[in-house]
Amino acid sequence: MSAYHVVIIGGGATGAALAHDLTLRGVQVTLVERGEVTSGTTGRHHGLLHSGARYAVKDPESARECIQENQILRRIAPGSFELNDGLFVALTDEDLAYYDDFMEGCANTGIPTRTLSRDEALRLEPNLNPDLKLAVQVPDGTMDAMRLPLRFLATAKHNGARVHPFHQVTGLVFQGRTVAGVQVRDHRRGRDFTIAADLVVNAAGPWAEHVARMAGVDVPVVPSPGVLVAVRGRWTNMVINRLHRAGDGDIVVPQRTLSVIGTSSWVVDDPDHLDVPEEHIRLMYEKGAEMIPALARAPMRAAWAAARPLVGSRQAQSGRELSRTFKVFDHAAEGVEGFVTIVGGKATTARIMAEVTADLVVRKLGLDAPCRTREVVLLPHTAYYT
Amino acid sequence: MSSPSTVQLRVFRYKPGDPAPHYDTFAVPVTPRTTVLEALQAIRRDQDPSLMLRHSCHHASCGTCGLRVDGQEVLACVTPLADRGPVVTVEPLQNAPLLGDLVVDMGPFYAVFTQAGMPLVRSTEATAASRPAAGIERLTRFENCLECGLCVSTCPVAATDPLYLGPAAMAAAWRVVQEPRGQNPARALAWVDQEHGCWRCHLAFECSTVCPNDVQPGQAIAALRQRLALGEPAPPGPAAAATRPALAPTGPARRVGLRAWLDPRGRDVGYWAFVLHRLTGLALVVYLLLHLWVLRLLARGPAAWDEFIALARSPLFLALDGLLLFGVLFHGLNGVRVALVGLGAAARRQRGLFWAVLLLTLLLLAAGVAALVAAVH
Numbered sequence: 001m002s003a004y005h006v007v008i009i010g011g012g013a014t015g016a017a018l019a020h021d022l023t024l025r026g027v028q029v030t031l032v033e034r035g036e037v038t039s040g041t042t043g044r045h046h047g048l049l050h051s052g053a054r055y056a057v058k059d060p061e062s063a064r065e066c067i068q069e070n071q072i073l074r075r076i077a078p079g080s081f082e083l084n085d086g087l088f089v090a091l092t093d094e095d096l097a098y099y100d101d102f103m104e105g106c107a108n109t110g111i112p113t114r115t116l117s118r119d120e121a122l123r124l125e126p127n128l129n130p131d132l133k134l135a136v137q138v139p140d141g142t143m144d145a146m147r148l149p150l151r152f153l154a155t156a157k158h159n160g161a162r163v164h165p166f167h168q169v170t171g172l173v174f175q176g177r178t179v180a181g182v183q184v185r186d187h188r189r190g191r192d193f194t195i196a197a198d199l200v201v202n203a204a205g206p207w208a209e210h211v212a213r214m215a216g217v218d219v220p221v222v223p224s225p226g227v228l229v230a231v232r233g234r235w236t237n238m239v240i241n242r243l244h245r246a247g248d249g250d251i252v253v254p255q256r257t258l259s260v261i262g263t264s265s266w267v268v269d270d271p272d273h274l275d276v277p278e279e280h281i282r283l284m285y286e287k288g289a290e291m292i293p294a295l296a297r298a299p300m301r302a303a304w305a306a307a308r309p310l311v312g313s314r315q316a317q318s319g320r321e322l323s324r325t326f327k328v329f330d331h332a333a334e335g336v337e338g339f340v341t342i343v344g345g346k347a348t349t350a351r352i353m354a355e356v357t358a359d360l361v362v363r364k365l366g367l368d369a370p371c372r373t374r375e376v377v378l379l380p381h382t383a384y385y386t
Numbered sequence: 387m388s389s390p391s392t393v394q395l396r397v398f399r400y401k402p403g404d405p406a407p408h409y410d411t412f413a414v415p416v417t418p419r420t421t422v423l424e425a426l427q428a429i430r431r432d433q434d435p436s437l438m439l440r441h442s443c444h445h446a447s448c449g450t451c452g453l454r455v456d457g458q459e460v461l462a463c464v465t466p467l468a469d470r471g472p473v474v475t476v477e478p479l480q481n482a483p484l485l486g487d488l489v490v491d492m493g494p495f496y497a498v499f500t501q502a503g504m505p506l507v508r509s510t511e512a513t514a515a516s517r518p519a520a521g522i523e524r525l526t527r528f529e530n531c532l533e534c535g536l537c538v539s540t541c542p543v544a545a546t547d548p549l550y551l552g553p554a555a556m557a558a559a560w561r562v563v564q565e566p567r568g569q570n571p572a573r574a575l576a577w578v579d580q581e582h583g584c585w586r587c588h589l590a591f592e593c594s595t596v597c598p599n600d601v602q603p604g605q606a607i608a609a610l611r612q613r614l615a616l617g618e619p620a621p622p623g624p625a626a627a628a629t630r631p632a633l634a635p636t637g638p639a640r641r642v643g644l645r646a647w648l649d650p651r652g653r654d655v656g657y658w659a660f661v662l663h664r665l666t667g668l669a670l671v672v673y674l675l676l677h678l679w680v681l682r683l684l685a686r687g688p689a690a691w692d693e694f695i696a697l698a699r700s701p702l703f704l705a706l707d708g709l710l711l712f713g714v715l716f717h718g719l720n721g722v723r724v725a726l727v728g729l730g731a732a733a734r735r736q737r738g739l740f741w742a743v744l745l746l747t748l749l750l751l752a753a754g755v756a757a758l759v760a761a762v763h
Contacts, residue, residue, distance in 0.1 A: 188401060
């Protein structure tokens, strides 16, 4: 273990994967999170292990990241995913017209596909809209939004990382223009103290801008909430997507005994104020039922919103126009040393986000330590607690 | 959506070092859709950032936000706040170490849960390769148990026995027996066949009532007993001791203790049966002592006995006789119910059986009281 100590701000998927990555590279890690771990965007995501097909046409960079990570995660986190695959279903002639672009995009980004006739698709998933024209099978999957990041954290903890939930960062410690630690408030013991660090990573997701401001720098992150609706009943076993340009309410993910319909997309200033507009709930029902008619009558279990931390201009209208890829910022470019921000991405790509961030971190610390997270199999989530 | 009304949320507060827990009351605006979780988040955001709570998925899939609302174990994310009256009390789960405010340490829960040997995710069966026409029942799923701990919090036995394996872990053990998937069912059976295992359960069934995902741990425990009592004898496994891996204490344990055995408030009929069974049992013991004392009068000769018989015909004494008859009938009939339910034969009908026991008790009681009154006059 090197003498270097890195503090990670944010206990979501990104911070968890980064804690794991840096610990494996021999760096001492302390992760602080203002609430319970995975209580921000991470826990609330759709529960979809992306194949990347959703982004294959418009956002090929993100699509490529997804399919590569999809394959790596299945290897390092066995048991965390249902190997249920996904279907993209074409319901209209307009959807059919998108088929060629879709297949070309998948081929270009390395996403395996299998085209199913209407009858084949209905045999696999009898609850699909019988008017469907065709379907394309891709390696999507169901994941547990909380338990995969817990596995990163569990493995990091058992390798020596310190994880502190209920510790809120209230400021940064400076030595000149270099960030040398964080000031935290421990909400459990009601005390304030500082944690010294050789480097601080801001992995606060939609709150990244708030944290960056403590360092006097700017991060172009757009908190873009989406509404998700969970209904009772597992109406399909595969993940069902609409075969068209990514839009509202066009993914249904079966999760345990529920089916989760999502999402909508808009932009907000403050990720702590997320409304669940009634009309978005109606829209999810309506759009979901176009693909799986039985959803229209399925009783609702919950409706909630989660804020994506998208990279982009604050002039964004709905967030749909922004890429799902991620970006690492070395704030030395703005004159602040010892401070790195990682934003964007998806739960599916948390590991590669961590790899790229950790590459920068070890380079800045002057260490020569390659990434090992592609091979190391993660501990079960229960190891986080025991 | 109607305009928001205001609810007073009475929230349990405790931080390490506090001499005792206390309650803080917060006023929160509530719409018909506002959940307890959303209200608590709003309190933390707008009124008190030091409020500790756990949450993650917000749709009853992760099991993180379990707590007690007006004494009942729920997932805060799917519990609406409206229509609960002007004051709502929110407390952490019981029978678990308290870390602070509404947060308990799930370490001991998982330490036992993982001993059950259940694979955490069902064995996989790739759809891409298998393409089963009728595949819908055969595909891979996550286990239904959310590991939320509501069942352990509500269990009267977990309240008094710190080594009790608990409903969640035994439900997991039953799944290994039902569907081994490469695990050893004999080991799971040997593990629950012990003093702190399935025989310790008192069949209050509150675990099944509060379970947010219909896992039915109470029925699973009854099924384990049935298998152990009537099934193929399990090959001798390793001696299964009730152990809790040594975890450093993280906070006060907040075990409810014996109070849980006599307090059915906010509970379902299974729990009422459990409490009534204990109360009638205690009463019958007291009666037995009284009975021996009365018999002692016989030794004093006929005069004393006649005096007692006169007393026994008084209305007060007859009322006590009626009460005694109720106790005998309920305890006896519910004993039959417990035997049927406890060995798995009728575990899924325990609610119906309770009402049947109560009805039969009242009918026989009426007949008994009528006969008693007729005999006296």
